[in-house]
Amino acid sequence: MYDVIVKKRDGGILTKEEIEYFVEGYTKGEIPDYQASALTMAIYFQGMTAEETATLTQAMVNSGETIDLSAIEGKKVDKHSTGGVGDKVTFIVGPLVASVGIPVAKMSGRGLGHTGGTLDKLESIKGLEIEMTKEKFIENVNKHKLAVAGQTGNLAPADKKLYALRDVTGTVNSLPLIAGSIMSKKIASGADSIVLDVKTGSGAFMKTLEDSEALAREMVDIGNNLGRNTVAVISDMNQPLGYEVGNANEIKEAAEILKGKNVEDLRLLSLEISSHMAVLAEVFPSYEEAYAALEANIENGKAFQSLRTLVESQGGDVAMIDDLNQLPKAAYEIEVKADKDGYVSAIDAESIGIAAMYLGAGRATKDDQINHGVGISLKKKIGDPVKAGEALVVLISDDEEPVDSISKVKEAYTISDKQVEKPTLIHNIIK
DSSP, X not given: OHHHHHHXXXXXXXXXXXXXXXXXXXXXXXXXXXXXXXXXXXXXXXXXXXXXXXXXXXXXXXXXXXXXXXXXXXXXXXXEEOOOSSOOTHHHHHHHHHTXXXXXXXXXXXXXXXXXXXXXXXXXXXXXXXXXXXXXXXHHHHHHSEEEEEOOSOBOHHXXXXXXXXXXXXXXXXXXXXXXXXXXXXXXXXXXEEEEEEEESXXXXXXXXXXXXHHHHHHHHHHHHTTOEEEEEEEEOSSOSXXXXXXXXXHHHHHHHHTTOOOHHHHHHHHHHXXXXXHHTTSSSSHHHHHHHHHHHHHTSHHXXXXXXXXXXXXXXXXXXXXXXXXXXXSEEEEEEOSSSEEEEEEOHHHHHHHHHHHTSSBSXXXXXXXXXXXXXXXXXTTOEEOXXXXXXXXXXXXXXXXXXXXXXXXXXXXXXXXXXXXXXXXXXXX
């Protein structure tokens, strides 16, 4: 192990055998933390080639179970978002892609931090089960083209162990290590192709477009090197996506899009990602044809029907989707108002996310309980005119005076005299 550390420290390229030796030894506890930290720090400074990164990712995949989805008919396409505020795209994309006959076998996690995860949001629907056997999961995808379940089994344990180490040794922000971490779980989950939604901006993990593009390129290279067709969409997270941030209210907004409501940024991004998925699944020859067919399925109600089927097939109360007012909602609505006239020129998405977490929509620690009924409804977004005393957001809260959330929202909004352009939603596509 000493030789491997020194080789990487001095800028050498590690062989397949050296990388596999490290991953296997560290996972089994045969290589101590201090040597693993030394290697991750060497990688942090020296980087890795595309081939090294792909080998590291495959070694992490091989460290645990892999999910065999070969019993599912058709090409399986997965999507992954690097996370953001108000990102409820999965609930739109899953039903939309399934509505054109493409199997969507989605394994998701819970949220830690300012927003609930995909599973937390789905659990806003009474009775909906996200734990199921592998057999039931495959049966649902074959029958209904769509299932969303919690990650089962021991996927990429090397990644879990390595991530915990990176977290406390200042080596989280290494592109090959971030990309390998994300892609190892996606590849172990059994998809044939992957569409990545890589966020950029104030509410994203990567704050600059340059960094977001570099991460996307790294992940696309890994996917393609390991035989999975991979496409990355770089999308904006300089303000929350759509108008709702929370759990039940995000499910509501996603269902409204599938019912035909035009929340511009949310609808556009969902169609963009769905179209790339449909092309990778080889159901449509071109992006344009896929887009037109998916858009038609929103208009004719097939996409919404697909959401109903998902809820029903997983034991959820369909009445909550048919009548969205039945979804959980907290007791109080508190307006946070503008204190001057002008135009919204910036919204710090992360601060909005933290304000929602203070209300109970996210977890500060992994044992925190999510309150599905709380959240934030944005009334003004970047570029919108605003008058003093007009509501910027409405807090949906079980506390009559959520002072921390109010001050966090005020901190998030910048109001200027001059109108600014609305942010570009889709910055780049990387294949």
